[in-house]
Amino acid sequence: xxxxxxxxxxxxxxxxxxxxxxxxxxxxxxxxxxxxxxxxxxxxxxxxxxxxxxxxxxxxxxxxxxxxxxxxxxxxxxxxxxxxxxxxxxxxxxxxxxxxxxxxxxxxxxxxxxxxxxxxxxxxxxxxxxx
Numbered sequence: 181x182x183x184x185x186x187x188x189x190x191x192x193x194x195x196x197x198x199x200x201x202x203x204x205x206x207x208x209x210x211x212x213x214x215x216x217x218x219x220x221x222x223x224x225x226x227x228x229x230x231x232x233x234x235x236x237x238x239x240x241x242x243x244x245x246x247x248x249x250x251x252x253x254x255x256x257x258x259x260x261x262x263x264x265x266x267x268x269x270x271x272x273x274x275x276x277x278x279x280x281x282x283x284x285x286x287x288x289x290x291x292x293x294x295x296x297x298x299x300x301x302x303x304x305x306x307x308x309x310x311x
Contacts, residue, residue, distance in 0.1 A: 193236050196232045196235065197232040197233065197236075199232070200231050204231075230250075234246045234249060234250055237249055251298070252295075255291060255294045255295055255298065256291060258290065258294060259287045259288075259290035259294060260287065262287060262289075262290035263283045263284075263287040263290075265286075266282055266283045266286040267279060267283045270282060
């Protein structure tokens with residue numbers, strides 16, 4: 181985590197992130213109104229600032245870094261699906277704090293296993309020192 185980069189960010193960068201987040205949230209709300217909460221909820225899971233962040237990363241650090249961040253976001257999203265699947269299966273069967281602990285463990289395990297698999301299959305996708 182680089183806190184110095186937070187101070188270097190321009191107001192324009194924050195405005196772009198805010199605008200992307202707002203547009204994606206409005207689109208998710210419209211989908212929810214039109215198609216129902218189940219489909220709309222799936223769109224609310226979309227990281228609202230991801231497109232803006234990837235655009236800014238590409239401008240500042242290049243396409244390769246933006247690609248890596250996009251891959252990481254996909255892996256994290258798949259791990260969230262694992263989190264949700266575990267939650268759906270065990271909610272109501274055990275106490276809520278235990279459900280949260282199990283879901284967190286499933287998310288962490290899923291994220292790390294997916295990253296490990298990607299690193300084993302495609303090492304270039306995970307090696308920041310490759311550039």
